[in-house]
Amino acid sequence: MFVYEKKLQYPVRIKNTNPKLAALIISQYGGPDGELGASLRYLSQRYSMPWPELKGLLTDVGTEGSF
Amino acid sequence: MNMSEPTKRPCADGQGTLPSCAPLAVPYVPFQQSGSQTYSQQDALANGTLFPGLNLPFQINTVAATPAQTGVLELQALSFVLTELGLYLDTHPDDKEAFDLFREYTRLAREGRRRYEAMYGPLTLAATADQDQYTWINDPWPWEFRQEGGRR
Numbered sequence: 001m002f003v004y005e006k007k008l009q010y011p012v013r014i015k016n017t018n019p020k021l022a023a024l025i026i027s028q029y030g031g032p033d034g035e036l037g038a039s040l041r042y043l044s045q046r047y048s049m050p051w052p053e054l055k056g057l058l059t060d061v062g063t064e065g066s067f
Numbered sequence: 068m069n070m071s072e073p074t075k076r077p078c079a080d081g082q083g084t085l086p087s088c089a090p091l092a093v094p095y096v097p098f099q100q101s102g103s104q105t106y107s108q109q110d111a112l113a114n115g116t117l118f119p120g121l122n123l124p125f126q127i128n129t130v131a132a133t134p135a136q137t138g139v140l141e142l143q144a145l146s147f148v149l150t151e152l153g154l155y156l157d158t159h160p161d162d163k164e165a166f167d168l169f170r171e172y173t174r175l176a177r178e179g180r181r182r183y184e185a186m187y188g189p190l191t192l193a194a195t196a197d198q199d200q201y202t203w204i205n206d207p208w209p210w211e212f213r214q215e216g217g218r219r
Binding site for chain 1: 112139140142143146147150153154157158160183188189190191192193203208209212
């Protein structure tokens with residue numbers, strides 16, 4: 001389960017708007033082979049992970065990549 | 068740079084450890100050592116890692132961008148350090164020094180969160196219960212960029 005936090009993880013300052021660059025960045029996040037897909041794979045892979053250290057690591061990396 | 072002297076680091080800070088006996092002709096990723104040096108939270112956020120030994124910029128002489136000072140920056144830096152320490156502790160759960168640091172930063176982050184929420188409103192839906200009114204839906208949301216002093 002996740003709890004939404006009403007803040008950015010890292011400060012963002014946009015000097016010039018650039019829709020082409022925005023499309024590239026958003027596809028790196030949510031597009032094919034993006035971070036969001038990777039994070040969901042981490043969260044699925046942990047179900048067959050035998051080692052406790054790596055169950056924790058897959059959980060935390062998968063959580064981080066979802067935001 | 069931090070803080071308490073590292074306890075036991077057999078190798079230099081940018082180097083890791085390997086199993087003492089290892090099969091031939093197999094590549095390895097060296098393990099990060101216990102007691103590695105750490106950045107301050109601001110430097111960690113700016114460099115994208117808590118650990119100087121893991122700071123491998125793409126270009127030599129890259130200078131870490133210093134994020135602009137905002138009300139939320141301190142909290143972002145503390146949260147980042149907690150994320151980093153959590154990932155490190157997942158694979159180094161017996162590093163007492165790192166766990167102490169984790170507890171100290173958790174305490175700082177709780178205080179920072181309290182200060183932030185007093186100034187800018189609740190960070191989570193649950194924290195809205197501490198307000199006089201239901202302010203969760205109030206603008207601005209994090210994606211609503213505003214020029215300093217301007218409207219939007």
